[in-house]
Amino acid sequence: MKSTVVFLLISLTFLSCSRGGARPDVEDxxxxxEVFLLNETTLPRTRSFSASTLPWEMVVLSFKTTGRLKEIHFDEGSRITRGQLLARLDPVDQYMARQVAREQLRSLTPDVARLEKLAGKGAVAEAEKERVLGYWDALATQLSQADIALGATQLYAPADGxxxxxxxxxxxxxxxxxxxxxxxxxxxxxxxxxxxAGELAWFPPDRELRVLFTDRITTGRVHQVSxxxxAVTRLFQVTLSVANPQDAASPLRAGQLARVEVDLPPLxxxxxxxxxxxxxxxGMARLIGLVDGRLQVFQVRHHEKEGRWIRVTGDLPADLQVVLGGFALPARQPVTVKTTWTPETFPGRPED
Structure with missing residues (x-):
């Protein structure tokens, strides 16, 4: 009985092998x-720089005279227009100084008129005439200064901001x-x-550049290059001028981060x-191409790198299919193409 079972197992094993044939090698x-179709194309080029925003100008507001602050018409964050009244001092001291100067000048006016009349008749010494007229001029100057000091008790905005x-x-x-x-x-x-230093040529005066903020894209012009x-970074500071109307729904603020994009000639x-x-x-490199359904190594020269793209030259067939991830496969591995990419359709291309 046992010998019969063994014979049947051997027979079944032989029959199975004769029907199934030899097991194929993995490499076959x-x-x-996925392949990338290598053909000549034009690649756009853009450089991006981190940037920050600053006020165009910072003006320290102060009175030109002394006094006690009586009124103030702004707070932090207030939008101001040029010529707007910002604050006022108590003008009592300046007002009194002007009144004194005005009264002194008024009281001297008759004496000056009488002196000029007598001087015309030669009845007054020239020195006395010059003394009185000099005093008159001093009082007139004092009154003018008092008027200026009184006006200085009111502070007006020198600019919009x-x-x-x-x-x-x-x-x-x-x-x-x-x-x-x-x-x-x-x-x-x-x-x-x-x-x-090698990038300064990209920033000629008045060149218009894209400026990207988190909530908008606008443009700016090159205003100044240092x-x-x-001394530490060995970099040069470039300043752009960006329009920022304060009556907009959401004007830009100082301190916001931005990115400046510079378009370069395409490759x-x-x-x-x-x-x-x-x-x-x-400068040598190699890539894996697909020839007659099998992998083949090609020697090339590599040149500029633009983002994730590298320009290559060499003795390559037209419209060569470059295998992505081909270096992980055995040499002469037979393959089938499941996806063909071009520079226009490849994920992550520069214009995405």
Whole structure:
């Protein structure tokens, strides 16, 4: 009985082998791959720089005379227009000084008229005439200064802007050396970035550039490029002028972060994704192409890298299919194409 069972098992095993044939090698089984169609194309180029925003100008607000602060008509964040009344001092001292100067000048007026009449008849010495007229001029100057001091008790906005800081309250004593607040001129707005010496040619005066904020895209013009590099970073500061109307629904604010984009001349050539090429020394590289359904290694030279793209040259067939991830497969591995990409359809292309 036992010998019969063994015989049946051997027979079934032999029959199974004769029907199934030999097991295929792994390398002969086609592997599905993605390929990139290597043809000549034009690649757009853009450089992006981190930037920050600053007020175009910061004006320290202060009175030109001394007195006690009586009124203040702004707070931090207030939008201000040129010529707007900002604050007022108690003018009592300046008013009294003007009244005294005016009364002194008024009381001297008859004496001056009488003196000039007598001088015309030669009845007054020339020295006396000069003394009285000099006193008259001094009083007139004093009255003029008193008028200026009285006018200086009112402070008007020198420009449009936003109050960045309020530094005094009614009842406090003010003097020319004590600031009342800081006015930020916000239109236009400064956008500043740092660039290397090799990038200065991209920023000629008045060139218009894209400026990207988190909530909008606008443009700015190159206003100024520093003539000396930073002592630590060795970078040059570039300042853009960006329009920032304060009557807009949401004007830009100082301190916002931005990115400045610079369009460069496009490159023409044959480009491959960086992950599809292995670079070596001396500008040499290799890539895996698909020829007659099998993998083949091609030697090329690599040149400029633009983002994830590398320009290559070499003795390559027209419309070569470059295998993505081909270096992970055995040499001469048969494959089947499941996806064909072009520079226009490849995910993550520069214009995305």
């Amino acid at each position: 089984r086609p592997v599905p791959v 936003v109050i960045g800081r309020r530094m005094a309250n009614p009842g406090e004593m003010m003097e020319p050396s004590r600031p009342l607040g800081v006015l930020l001129a916000m239109d236009p707005l400064k956008v500043q970035l740092a660039v290397g 003539t000396t590099a930073d 023409r050539g044959r480009f491959v994704p960086a992950e599809a090429i292995e670079t070596g020394a001396g």
